[in-house]
Amino acid sequence: MIGDWFAARGRRVLEILVRLGRAHILLYYVLLALPSSVRLFREIVRQIHSVGVRSLVIIIVSGLFVGMVLSLQGYNTLVHFGATQSLGVLVALSLVRELGPVVSALLYGGRAGSALAAEIGLMKATEQLSGMEMMAVDPIERVVAPRFVAGVLAMPLLAAIFSAVGVLGGYFVAVGLLGLDEGAFWSQMQGKVDFHEDIGNGILKSVVFGFVSTWIALFQGYDAVPTAEGVSLATTRTVVHTALAVLALDFVLTALMFNKV
Amino acid sequence: MRQQRNLEIAVGGFMALGLAALFILAMRVSNLTVLGTEKGYEVTARFQNIGGLKERSPVSVAGVRVGRVTGVDFDGKTYEAIVRMRLAARYDTLPKDTSASILTSGLLGEQYVGLDPGGDTTPLKNGDEIRLTQSALVLERFIGQFLYNKAQETDKK
Numbered sequence: 001m002i003g004d005w006f007a008a009r010g011r012r013v014l015e016i017l018v019r020l021g022r023a024h025i026l027l028y029y030v031l032l033a034l035p036s037s038v039r040l041f042r043e044i045v046r047q048i049h050s051v052g053v054r055s056l057v058i059i060i061v062s063g064l065f066v067g068m069v070l071s072l073q074g075y076n077t078l079v080h081f082g083a084t085q086s087l088g089v090l091v092a093l094s095l096v097r098e099l100g101p102v103v104s105a106l107l108y109g110g111r112a113g114s115a116l117a118a119e120i121g122l123m124k125a126t127e128q129l130s131g132m133e134m135m136a137v138d139p140i141e142r143v144v145a146p147r148f149v150a151g152v153l154a155m156p157l158l159a160a161i162f163s164a165v166g167v168l169g170g171y172f173v174a175v176g177l178l179g180l181d182e183g184a185f186w187s188q189m190q191g192k193v194d195f196h197e198d199i200g201n202g203i204l205k206s207v208v209f210g211f212v213s214t215w216i217a218l219f220q221g222y223d224a225v226p227t228a229e230g231v232s233l234a235t236t237r238t239v240v241h242t243a244l245a246v247l248a249l250d251f252v253l254t255a256l257m258f259n260k261v
Numbered sequence: 262m263r264q265q266r267n268l269e270i271a272v273g274g275f276m277a278l279g280l281a282a283l284f285i286l287a288m289r290v291s292n293l294t295v296l297g298t299e300k301g302y303e304v305t306a307r308f309q310n311i312g313g314l315k316e317r318s319p320v321s322v323a324g325v326r327v328g329r330v331t332g333v334d335f336d337g338k339t340y341e342a343i344v345r346m347r348l349a350a351r352y353d354t355l356p357k358d359t360s361a362s363i364l365t366s367g368l369l370g371e372q373y374v375g376l377d378p379g380g381d382t383t384p385l386k387n388g389d390e391i392r393l394t395q396s397a398l399v400l401e402r403f404i405g406q407f408l409y410n411k412a413q414e415t416d417k418k
Contacts, residue, residue, distance in 0.1 A: 042265075045268070045269055045272050046265075046268060048272045048275065048276075049268050049271055049272045049275070052272070052275050052279075053271045053272060053274075053275045056275065056278075092290050096286065096290065096291075154275075154279075156279070157275070157276065157278075157279025157280070157282070157283075158279070160279055160282040160283040160286060161278060161279055161282040163282070163286055163290075164282035164283075164285045164286050164290075165282070167286075167290055186289070189290055190289070190290065190291065190292050191292055192292070193290050193291040193292060194291060194292055194317075195287055195291040195292065198291065199283075199286050199287060199290070199291050203283070
């Protein structure tokens with residue numbers, strides 16, 4: 001009986017490894033199909049609309065509020081040290097280096113990732129994917145690859161919009177609400193935020209996050225059990241796995257990019 | 262067809278918004294300046310101790326930033342630090358006997374190279390070396406010296 005329990009644990013681990021392997025095989029086929037899917041420009045544009053444009057509202061609103069809260073809380077701490085002129089630096093660096101890429105990736109995974117997984121899972125459940133294969137249309141080239149390209153392209157733009165709107169929100173709270181000096185806010189920020197080190201690395205992070213979260217969403221949908229329950233499971237798995245992967249990768253990338261300073 | 266066109270406009274707007282955000286971040290939030298693309302001339306200076314000076318540290322004259330530190334080397338024979346700086350091309354009137362000191366902006370701020378112009382009529386050119394230098398103040402040595410002097414005073418009493 002206890003042996004059964006151990007066997008079940010082992011089976012779970014093997015299942016995880018099998019899924020990991022299938023995910024990489026899918027990635028391989030998607031990367032192979034990339035050159036030929038470029039001619040599906042219209043489809044890619046449609047997908048960018050689906051994952052990018054439709055995420056704009058949540059990204060902008062969240063960015064605004066995150067920036068505003070950062071400014072408020074930062075002020076509460078900095079005022080004890082008489083260092084409120086560094087509030088602009090605090091808000092900008094926090095957003096550009098970490099919060100911009102990470103939070104927008106989490107929101108993207110929740111909104112666009114779950115939509116992608118559900119869409120592809122439903123296509124699989126209604127046998128559209130196998131139908132395409134029977135008509136000699138490669139579903140990976142026609143369905144999966146354009147969505148992958150759209151995700152990787154949209155993610156850095158969303159992160160940049162998040163950071164920019166956040167800085168703006170921080171400015172409104174710092175200068176408008178808290179009465180700090182406008183010149184000090186911007187000039188200190190412009191002195192301490194380095195384009196290559198901070199913004200460049202932040203954009204690099206968001207490209208990696210876009211790659212990984214889109215890949216997770218597409219795999220979960222493609223590999224879903226073709227039932228209603230299976231599609232639902234794929235959707236929730238996407239959100240959870242994306243969150244975990246983004247946060248873990250963020251630590252690794254930060255350690256690689258920012259510790260030499 | 263019309264829906265496709267609206268969609269394309271929306272996507273184009275999204276890309277434009279994203280690039281505009283990136284542009285705002287680059288121009289207004291970061292320290293991206295014109296000095297990166299401007300031509301300049303390189304000079305070197307030797308110091309006993311450069312303290313916390315590092316690459317991309319600013320170089321100033323009279324408080325105005327005129328260049329950046331491009332590299333720091335160590336001379337194994339004279340045990341000195343060699344600092345390479347790039348100065349903006351338009352500031353080409355600095356005399357040959359300009360002195361360089363490593364100062365700290367504020368009390369705990371970042372360190373920078375401050376240049377004090379001398380009285381020579383020939384200007385500094387590309388590849389020249391600044392002869393008169395003053396090393397960075399290492400706070401620990403200062404404190405150590407201060408304590409040592411204090412101890413000597415009480416000893417005399």
